[in-house]
Amino acid sequence: MKRVIAIAVGFCFYCSATSAQDLNGFWKGILTMQGCFPTNNIELQISMKDEKATGDSYHYQDIDNYVKKKFSGSYNSADKKLLLQEGLVTTYHIPIRCVICIKEFDLAYSRTGNIETLNGKWNGNVLSTNASCNGGSIVLTRIKESAFKEIPEIKVDTGTIRLDFYDNAEIDGDSITVKVDNNVVLSHQRLSEKPLTAFIKIDLHNTFHEVEMIAENLGSIPPNTAVLIVTAGEQRHRLSLNSTDVKSAKVRFVYEAAAGKSTAQQKSSIPPRNL
Numbered sequence: 001m002k003r004v005i006a007i008a009v010g011f012c013f014y015c016s017a018t019s020a021q022d023l024n025g026f027w028k029g030i031l032t033m034q035g036c037f038p039t040n041n042i043e044l045q046i047s048m049k050d051e052k053a054t055g056d057s058y059h060y061q062d063i064d065n066y067v068k069k070k071f072s073g074s075y076n077s078a079d080k081k082l083l084l085q086e087g088l089v090t091t092y093h094i095p096i097r098c099v100i101c102i103k104e105f106d107l108a109y110s111r112t113g114n115i116e117t118l119n120g121k122w123n124g125n126v127l128s129t130n131a132s133c134n135g136g137s138i139v140l141t142r143i144k145e146s147a148f149k150e151i152p153e154i155k156v157d158t159g160t161i162r163l164d165f166y167d168n169a170e171i172d173g174d175s176i177t178v179k180v181d182n183n184v185v186l187s188h189q190r191l192s193e194k195p196l197t198a199f200i201k202i203d204l205h206n207t208f209h210e211v212e213m214i215a216e217n218l219g220s221i222p223p224n225t226a227v228l229i230v231t232a233g234e235q236r237h238r239l240s241l242n243s244t245d246v247k248s249a250k251v252r253f254v255y256e257a258a259a260g261k262s263t264a265q266q267k268s269s270i271p272p273r274n275l
Helices: 002-019 262-269
Strands: 024-029 041-049 052-062 065-076 081-093 102-114 115-126 137-143 153-156 160-167 175-180 182-189 196-201 209-217 225-231 235-243 249-255
Touching: 024 115, 041 137, 052 081, 052 102, 065 102, 065 235, 081 115, 081 209, 115 249, 153 225, 160 175, 160 209, 175 196, 182 196, 209 225, 209 235, 225 249, 235 249
Parallel strands: 153 249
Antiparallel strands: 024 041, 024 137, 041 052, 052 065, 065 081, 081 102, 102 115, 115 137, 160 196, 160 225, 175 182, 175 209, 209 249, 225 235
């Protein structure tokens, strides 16, 4: 009798471990497609609740050339199958010749040693058309951190953003130039305890903005460091930015309608195609 109970307990433990499979996190793969990027990387940022999946997908060449979309789907723990469907395009920064593909994924989870993979197929259509993207197979591997971790992306739901740049800690003569969407808004300005201030206008027709801080010198204590205070309506963010003579610091802002706004309002903020 004890042996039967032990076997039953062991079996239930196995069932629990199987059903509790955690897919939360970052997954990276390469799409088999003829696209505008030489290499078609994709990153899925998956959030699981019970067996429902939501998150963001990045189709990208690098962190400066990418499309970001929302997705949703479901996971069947019995057969370890994950089905995902991309939807709303939230951000994109791609060459004008490119088109956006809205994809669906049919994936199976597996693990060999410490390597976790999602293996299967993808398909899709060009945004707002019935034209096929000519899908294919794909293998995604779990990764520890996002490729986009170095560039903060802040969601805002207000029309005007205020940027205040201060020197970080000790005042050491750092000077910066600031660009918004590649347009200079502050030029060769010295950081101090008083803010260098710039404003960004965000609306439904201009939902994505990139701020770049360029070091004009390294001060007496390299690298060039600044504190950026972002005020967006009732939101307030404090960021630490480091810039050198070979690498600038960037922050991205994306408009996302606040809860309570209609679906039509949210969809109107996204351009239909990028050709």
